[in-house]
Amino acid sequence: RPVSKLRPDKPLVLAATTSVAAVAQVMVERRAAAVLLTGKDGTLSGILTDTDVTRRVVSKELSVEETTAEDVMTANPTTVTLEDDCLDALTLMVRGSFRHLPVLDSGDAVVGCLDIAKCLNDAITRLEKMEEHREKQLGNGTNKQLEAAAMAMALAGRGGGGKHQTALVSTLMQLLSSSGGNGEDGGSKLPSVGSMLSGASSTALLSKEASVLEASREMAASRKACLVVGENGELIGLVTFKDVLGRVVAKGLSPGGAILGEVMTPKPASVTPDMSLLDALYTMRDGHFLNLPVVEESGRALGLLSAMEIVQSLSSLTGKDDGGRSFWASTMAEGDDAWESQSEAGSMR
Template identity: 35%
Template sequence: MSSQGGSRRSQKRAPSTSKRTSSSENGGNLSKPPSPQGESSSSVGGAGGERTVKKLRLSKALTIPEGTIVSDACRRMASRRVDAVLLTDANALLSGIVTDKDITTRVIAEGLRPDQTVVSKIMTRNPIFVTSDSLAIEALQKMVQGKFRHLPVVENGEVIAILDITKCLYDAISRMEKAAEQGSAIAAAVEGVERQWGSNFSAPYAFIETLRERMFKPSLSTIITENAKVAIVSPSDPVAVAAKKMREFRSNSALIVTGSKIQGILTSKDVLMRVVAQNLSPELTLVEKVMTSNPECATMETTILDALHIMHDGKFLHLPVIDKDGGVAACLDVLQITHAAISMVKSFNFCCNGFAVTICVVLKWNKICLS
């Protein structure tokens, strides 16, 4: 997960943080930015009655000059309890964004001193943004596809807030629950056909059972690859070592493990809030002093929907997953799980159509066999 890093087309003109100006996102129309990958807002389930970004509980953006020292930026972020800050140039135009991951992987992991590094050196320039009238699910898609958790929100050319992915989780959960409800209705219809035809409903039965299970009860095991890479450190390792592990594994977190058991988790936000903002030395501070002990874990059988609920209710962004023996299987972040949820919902209509066609074929096939 990056702080909006990676390749992208540059904006023609950045939005202002203090005055209204005309602006564009990646060369597009500011008032109605294109949906991700050219999709319409209805491509994931329809736009009717859906929430717009302005209806979410937006956080007022913390904005600082791009010449600010990293240590000062971290203290200001900690005082506001935010993990992202917007940067402005000399003309008060949005020039970049810095997040907790940037602090961890671009400062601490690189051995830079926070009190001697300016934020412009580590910021992501020309961040992607959304307008306040964009659909919340569109904003969520942008974050998932771009692999970042924060989006500046623009209204009439002016940055009015910053959107965190956690504010969009409700929309992802709502979509999955609706899909599950429709799936249950289809499953009931299938069971009705089974009762009607009894033993004659046998030829495509295995296919329908497999499709139904994969569609309506996808578990975390479906998105965890074998030998998944996890950043793991010991309790006695310094924070600097954990930061390097996070950079190596392109992760926002590291698990603290003793033997095969998870003792704690250290996230990039912990590094920002509990180390840099407190003026502690990453080289001398042990992870056991600043980690979150005994984090809530999921199992391979936990459903994607339940995982979203766990993260939404617990207000955390990382979910360790254990195997049947209690060992580490993976550590999923909110983007990975949300991506899985969106993918499931996007394929739902296709699978529903597949179910309908299959049922029709089955009924016709059985009718022919019985005639």
């Protein structure tokens, strides 16, 4: 299937000479996490994300008014075309840790931008639609594979998801089986949030009195959001790259003067280390989260998992260095085209 089937987002396109301050304003207005930048000839010259603004501008105390987008953008970014194979595009994003990937048409004009988190959410939705389609075809027949998956969920203590979660478990079990597992107790073999966190980059844990400047430097080093904690280490807030862009840069606040207590998202949703990869996927999808704070039962903050780290954990299930190609392919099984019209209709907001 071509990249066009992934329904790339409508791109936010600005001139590369635009100031970072102006770019931030437009990104907030458009609720965009990335902007594609063009040169004098109108062709793509770079990309700037909310992460880049924190890492390359705020943490280095550059003036957002005097700094232009082309000063800090990623120049000549990797791109794909609408006609390229969608699996190639998705594996490229996973291997390169690209959350965003510009999409061009056959004439090299910018026509879209892929977001890895949206692609993952759509993949889960496709599995659900594909299962609904198969269920209609089977009627009252028995689907032994899904029965086995449901049993695996029950053994792992993951009830309540119904046929939708069962469809995803079935896919994950097949991936585990291909890596050498027997698939019969696949639910118990799925990695937990705790195991994923142990292999992830460290998360900054800061007090609400810490400055945004201090937080931006920690976030630049880890390339992930930071958690705000109380005196006893309990989670009280979350500060993301989007927060820095929208609540500091776009409002013209001084990163050195603004403190986290003023710009954080208070009392963010969190998960515990024993949560499975399956439940983490649904928590992120259903809550539209890009970050999952992880806390002990006592409420003490342990760290945070980003959407990209979740995707990369999925990609490693088969034990193959294929950039998650096996997973993505399983959500686009040949002969299950019914999801396409349903998915596209459901995406219209």
